[in-house]
Amino acid sequence: MHLTAKKEGAYVVQRNGCGHCTEVVLIAFDFSEASQKPLHHALAIARHYGAKFYLAHVVSGIGYTIAGTGSLEFSREKTRRTAQQLEQELLQSGALAGLRHEFIILEGNIWDNWNFSSGKSRWTWWS
Secondary structure, three states, X not given: OEEEEOHHHEEEEEOOOOOOOEEEEEEEOOOOHHHHHHHHHHHHHHHHHOOEEEEEEEEOOXXXXXXXXXXXXXXXXXXXXXXXXXXXXXXXXXXXXXXXXXXXXXXXXXXXXXXXXXXXXXXOOOO
8 A cells, every 4th residue: 555645635545556446535634714625625536436534633732732731622622523513514515425434633743643654653654
C-alpha cells in the first residue's frame, strides 16, 4: 500500500500495483469555510472508489496549555460537538450516504499524531 496526494488536499491509500484500487481517503479538516470545498472533493473521491472516508482534526494543545487546562478541555468538547454536528449535516444532506466513514479528533502536535514516515502513529503510510 502507498499514500498518494490527490487534488484539493485529500490523501488516498492504494494497494501496490493497483492504481485504481483506492481503499482509504483521508482529509485533514479545520472546520473553516475554506475547508468545505476540499471536504466535498474528498467525499466524491471516496464515493467514486468505494473507499472508507476519514476526516481528521488535531486540536493543538500549545496555546490552550498556556491558557490553562480548563480552556483545553473546553476546546476538546467544542471540537467534538462541532464534528458531531458536521457529521449529522453530511448524513442529512446525503453526502455520507452509503459511505463507510470515521471522524477522528486527536490532541497535541499535529506531527506527533500524524507522523507519516515513522509508523509510530495510529496510521501507517508508505510513500
